[in-house]
Amino acid sequence: MYSEKVMDHFKNPRNMGEIPDADGIGTVGNPVCGDMMEVYIKVKDKCIVDIKFKTFGCGAAIATSSMVTELAKGKTLEEAKKITRANVAESLGGLPKIKMHCSNLAADALHHAIEDYYKKQKIEEAK
């Protein structure tokens, strides 16, 4: 049911963990739905220099989280904002149709983390 790429990311998730002093954190989903993801980013010179994730969910949820961190790492914030759910699914060699909506939330989590970073920056500047 899953592509080899999905299974590879499920077996060996990239960038799994937390960043204790993250510059931005994005959370999507909730345990009631069965999928919940957290994305942590570290930003330097408008670039994502480090990124980590934590995920509760099915195989697709874990694999998409892992993939989005791989796609975003090293990118500028502007580039990372353009990463879509479709990009993530495509990079994984596709996802089962039923998983496209429920478990493909990782790009949203990334965007939330970037927004969170901008918000925190504004507060910093205001100080």
Added chain:
Amino acid sequence: MSKTKRIYLDHTAGRFTDSRVIEVMLPFMKLLYGNPSSIHSFGQETRQAVEDARIKIAELISAERKETIFFTSGATESNNIAIKGVADRNKDRGTHIITSSIEHMSVLNPCKFLMTNGFKVTFLPVDKYGFVNLERLKEELTDDTILVSIMYANGEIGTIQPIKAISQIVHTKNAYLHVDATAANGQVPLDVKGEGIDLLTLSSNDMYGPKGVGALYIKKGTRIKPLVHGGGQERGLRSGTENLPGMVGFGKAAEIAKKELLTENKRLKNLRDKLIKGILDPISHSFLNGHPTKRLPNNVAVRYDFIEGESILLSLDMMGVAASSGSACTTKTLEPSHVLREMGLKHEEAHGSLLFTLGKQNKEEEVEYVIDIMPNIVKRLRVMSPLTPKELKE
């Protein structure tokens, strides 16, 4: 880890066919092909085989006579005939049906269909173990009730219902009791007379017979109408040329089940209890679904907090172990199992559910292997999960 290891622990989803069953089926695919309704010798020899199979199935459930056994295409059809056939034939007497909220879809959906055709259906609640609320059954049962349909045991949580007590309540009124024994048949002794059952659904594959065949026991005198009309086979209740190899195989499976059931039941219970203990005791925040003792001998239903069922299944599959889950992610509807929800489990608890169902080829070392690998699977997924409390990760 050995890549070639393959351990099958999903017997509720599907079983292999016993080789002794295949043996008796083969002649009916090669040499014996006469239509049992034909008068010539080709037909007469197959007619005899069908009737012999019917006797063996009647004997397995202590039915009074073989004529109470009607062959169908499987448990789904048996449930449909029992519910819609009784409802249609008895609507002059009443239009109320009672069932439980944890029945199989092939009971729930015919009931829902009848609701769009003028029938009223009550779905009885269950307690945290999955037992049907008998007080509610007494309250809901009225003179308008024509049928009560309650499963013998639930394949997803293993809970065995007190059928005799249910039957006594049902028969205080003029209602029939239908029991879906799909998950239980071949595993626990069934006695339709002793337990007071009017209609009983049986599945061949669930007792290591071939797929595509089932049966419905109908007590003599029960008012029922057919759903499939045609040449009048199965005494007019279920038309269609007989599935000869299927029926003969089912008969053999029933004969073997009757002979070996008690020994196998005992063996499976030991394996079941070993597996339950072995995958719950060493892992914190882990629970048993269903009742500890009043459960099917092959059923190990558990749940783990903070992680999700499908990712547990994939992890097990990577290690060669086939299991099942009540998680939303393994269904077509994206809703967690209705059975687990009805027992009062929250969505997030149902998502972490896992089901192992043992079978007769499973050996003790296979159970030990699962006990061995389970802690690390749970640990790995918990480390990844944002829901896991900090103290558990260290």
